[in-house]
């Protein structure tokens with residue numbers, strides 16, 4: 001369809017440094033109601049170039065609603081949404097993409113039987129020759145896909161293999177490399193490690209770090225505080241649609257983050273309930289007082 005002649009791919013942290021530390025994307029008191037269901041309320045979030053912002057939260061906390069606003073699928077119904085400091089309101093994902101905001105969904109939109117290189121260019125194929133004789137530039141697409149994957153440190157034996165034969169982790173990596181190539185400045189990853197084993201999760205985390213090192217602002221949605229803490233610069237925890245915690249890495253330890261995610265107070269209440277039941281071992285569960293103490297303690301255990 002379109003030739004890849006323009007775009008901002010290759011944008012680096014250096015280019016964006018000219019803008020000072022202005023966030024690429026910012027939410028101020030943003031919220032979203034579906035009819036009279038308030039899914040999200042009063043959320044503040046900043047995405048900076050060369051940083052990974054992790055959004056954590058339990059099922060139904062509002063994570064997907066949050067990224068749908070940023071990726072142009074839904075519109076916020078309260079507060080402000082700014083891109084490059086300008087208030088915006090996207091009506092379609094295309095508008096978000098035009099601003100360099102790319103989203104990699106968990107159920108990746110790939111054609112399983114098509115080769116890797118073909119999926120890399122899906123919807124934005126390279127062509128050659130003048131209209132009406134224009135045809136696909138297969139050689140150039142193969143070469144470029146190979147180069148771009150290698151640039152991200154992704155080595156696949158054969159780009160002719162159907163993408164359906166790659167592992168879930170490898171497919172996520174191809175999607176990340178693709179977003180980087182097509183000029184993304186902000187990369188949103190919705191639970192990229194949720195269905196993956198330890199080794200594959202490690203591979204995906206590595207490419208999240210690679211995208212960050214190329215100067216992209218990354219929004220990493222996850223249930224897993226350990227995964228978040230391995231790559232995150234900032235942590236936002238959502239609970240029942242509001243922001244329960246928003247902290248830089250220097251302000252929160254992995255232990256505290258895990259307590260926030262585990263719903264520390266709820267766990268203590270559960271312990272109290274279960275203590276009455278025979279055959280349930282609650283010794284290892286924390287006391288509410290311990291959790292309060294650890295939340296108030298100065299951060300430690302950071303790497």
Ligand SMILES: Nc1ncnc2c1ncn2[C@@H]1O[C@H](COP(=O)(O)OP(=O)(O)OP(=O)(O)O)[C@@H](O)[C@H]1O
Nearest residue numbers: 034037038039057058059060061062063064065066
């Ligand atoms: N289209 C919709 N219409 C009405 N309510 C919705 C809609 N989408 C989401 N909700 C509600 O908004 C709340 C937040 O949902 P959301 O999908 O954002 O949560 P989530 O954090 O992504 O959860 P999960 O981890 O299960 O994906 C939920 O209570 C959900 O039922």
Ligand SMILES: [Mg+2]
Nearest residue numbers: 060063064065
């Ligand atoms: Mg979700």
